[in-house]
Amino acid sequence: MIRTLLIANRGEIACRVARTARAMGIRTVAVFSEADAGAPHVRACDEAWPIGPAAAAESYLKADVILDVARRAGADAVHPGYGFLSENAGFARACEAAGIVFVGPPASAIDAMGSKAGAKALMEKAGVPLVPGYHGDDQAPERLAEAARSIGFPVLLKASAGGGGKGMRVVRAEAELTAAIDSAKREGKASFGDDRLIVEKYLERPRHVEVQVFADRHGNTVHLFERDCSAQRRHQKILEEAPAPELDPATREAMGRAAVAAAEAVGYVGAGTVEFILDASGSFHFMEMNTRLQVEHPVTELITGLDLVALQLRVAAGEPLPFGQEDLRIGGHAVEVRLYAEDPARDFFPQTGPLTRLRLPEGEGVRVDSGVEEGGAVTVHYDPMIAKLIAHGRDRREALARLAAALGRTEVVGVTTNAGFLKRLVEHPEVVAGPIDTGFVGREIAALAPAGESAPESVLAVAGLAEMLALDAAAKAAAARGGDPHSPWARADGWRLNDTAHHDLVFHDGDRTVTVRMTHEAGAWTALVGEARLRLRGVLDGDGGLDLTVDGRRQAATVVADGDRRVVFLAGRSWPLALEDPFAAGEAEEGAEGRLTAPMPAKVIRVAAAVGDRVARGAVLLVLEAMKMEHSVAAPADGTVARLAVGEGDLVEEGAELVVLDAAEPEANAG
Structure with missing residues (x-):
């Protein structure tokens, strides 16, 4: 006990x-x-x-x-x-x-499965199908390169001790091989203290399907069905679902038996996950076993009705599993996404900062697991996951619809998140239609994470309305405190002598600046945004909530003020804007165009240039590490390194100067 x-x-x-x-x-x-x-x-x-x-x-x-x-x-x-x-x-x-x-499992099981290479050797002996590859002890870069050439490109390099996509590289041609081996070894060493690699044949358009297993100390081992984790980016899972869509019963049963056999082969105890790759022909191949509870375990809980953490504790206390394989059934469908502090429009750079506002969804069939709260912060020290959003439905379409609606009700201010990206993903026609492969997100990234998307006129108009209602409320409160609620200073309608009453609000929307002219007449506001004219009425509550009509159509919105930032939540989307203070002094422009700064708090792990070097556009100047991911800083144009502000091992804050480039002088015309 x-x-x-x-x-x-x-x-x-x-x-x-x-x-x-x-x-x-x-x-x-x-x-x-x-x-x-x-x-x-x-x-x-x-x-x-x-x-x-x-x-x-x-x-x-x-x-x-x-x-x-x-x-x-x-x-x-x-x-x-x-x-x-x-x-x-x-x-x-x-x-x-x-x-x-x-x-958790005994140390011997962790040892057996903790090395991808060792696990593959063990599974090979047990007759579990493997992806063709090399998992030998000779880790010389030359031997790894030889193995890759022997297997045939494309190949996948994987950190032997790794997981979560760390130390993993796809190599499609010989020319990429040396740099990829070096980078994968370095990342494996940094993440796991182990730079050993395995080399596998890279399967095109496979599915990633894993099986949840559970074993007690009395010789009982069962599987709790499978999860499809094929929606990935850089080999890190984005969306997980159970059961795997369109998996035929025979394959489900065979994968379950193989997973149980794998667990039994190492004397496993507790919760574990056996991961397989499913190729285009429907054949499955062992990848690895995770000897712990997985982040995506809630989808298994929702389709089985089991509490996996409670089961872990009971098994650890020596109790037998209270069921056999024949007692387990699949009930409905569940999907999960991971809400991260990251910016999809900036290559998913991790974000840090305060959680000024954090409102996570509730509702039928919706579950949220989170370890942060409003007023807290996402820091550089740990994984930037804010929450897991999970939805359960009678079938897959209902589960996806509930998850999309839940994402539309998610409100985060203070850090940029991937909520919009996730909503586009779960609503994508190909995702809704059926299973996808592990390359889907990469192929569709332009649609899933569009760069430079501008806020529509309606969003800017709603931001303007919220600003005017807030100004009006503040003016009335100030006049009431002054003892004269009928003072002309209690008006915020922009009254002016010999002109139409209006306010001009200047918003910054990414790289563009938009002026929204707000005029008030007959109890309503009119917003002029470029050529668009929208008529609005609304009531603003004390928490940023807006009950409004736009051109006669009733809507609900939230506009959150955070310093000069305004975040508009409307129709299931969010739009970050910045409100220009007309009384603020103009700031000096940042230095030369060639001044490169840190996109996030990070550690400098490699300096690839020196002062005086002439570099071409795209050349890697530095490599940063943040949240266990490597990020290359490349030259934005041809030039010469004029100043190098950091060295290897330095810790830098977001916005810190890294390198200054002098632009290359145009070549003189020959002749």
Whole structure:
């Protein structure tokens, strides 16, 4: 029996484990870094202990510190969540040595499946079909290159100890091979402390289908059906669903049997996921096994009616699974997306900043798992996921429709998110029609994440109306405080002598500047936006909500003010704008066009140029690492490196100067 559980994680999974454990009568203990002192998972537990600085390597990855807290808090067990120490065999052994239950598989199973290369060798012996590839011990770049040539392009390089798309590169031609091996090794080392790679044949247009398995300590192993995770970008999952669409029963059964066999081959205990790649012919091939609970486990919970975290705790306590394979059924369809602080229009750059407003959806068939809250922040130290939005329906179309509607009700201000991208994805005709392959998002990225999309006239008009209603309310409140509510200063309709009463509001919408002229007459406002003229009425509540009519059509909107920013939520979309202060002094323009700045807080991991170097447009000057992803900074034009403001290993804030280029002088005409 587990009486006290320490949760060695943070964010939404720590909150989820805390709620489940407390509902089971288990006392919960949280650990937190300096950055998480006020985080929701800290308050969700019965007690909480500090474990170090914000950097994960100095807090959540410090196994000895976490085990010391477990001993001092009297914990019987440790739940590692996912990420951090969840697949660390050394930590599992240390828990066992300390007499503390590790809520997960035995260390031997983690060892067996923790290396992609070792796992493939094991599965090969067990007769599980594999993708053709190389997973040998000789890791010399020359040997890896030789293996790639032998397999035939395109090939996929994968970090042997990796996951989540880290240390993974698709190589389509010999010319790309050397740089890809170097980059994948470097990223594997940075992310997992291990630069070993495996090389596989890259299958064109495959599906990624994984099977949830569960095993107890009494020899019982079952599968809880499959999830389709084919909607990916850079090998990282975006949308997951269960069951996999259009998977025939025979393949479902065969994959389930193979997943159970894989788990049994390593003496698995607890929750795990066996991942397969499904090729165009319908044949499946083993990829890897994740020896932990997966981020996407809620879709499995919704179609099976099971609480996987509660099952983890019961199995860890020594209880047998309360069901057999024959007792399990699929009920309906579930889909999940990950709401991230990232900017799809800027190549999905991770974003950091305060969560000035965070309103997550509710409704029938909708579930939200989140570990942050309004007033908190997304920091550079951890994964920028804000929440998981999950929808369940009687069938796939209903589930997708509910998820699209939920995304339309999601309001985040303070950081840019991928909410609009996700909504376009779940509403895309090809996604709605049926299964997609892992390359779908890349092929459709222009439609899913359009760059430079301008706000429509109606959005600018609504922003103008909200501004005028707020000004009117502020003027009336000020006049009331002054004792003369009938003062002309209580008017905000833009009255002026010998001219039509109006206000000109200047909004910045990306790179364009738009003037919205607001005039008031006969109890309504008219917005002139370019050539468009819209008539509006509305009532603004104290939270930015607008009940309005636009040209006689009733709508609901929200306009949130955050400094000079205005974010308009209208018709299931959001539009960030900036309101120009007419009284603000003009700011000096930024320096030379060749001044390159950091797009986000990051670490400089490689400097590829020196002062005086002549570089061509597109040449990589620096490589940054942020949130475990590499980002190259390239020359925007031909030029000469005039100044280099950073060196390898430097930490930089968003907007910090990196490189200054002098433009290349035009060549003199020959002759």
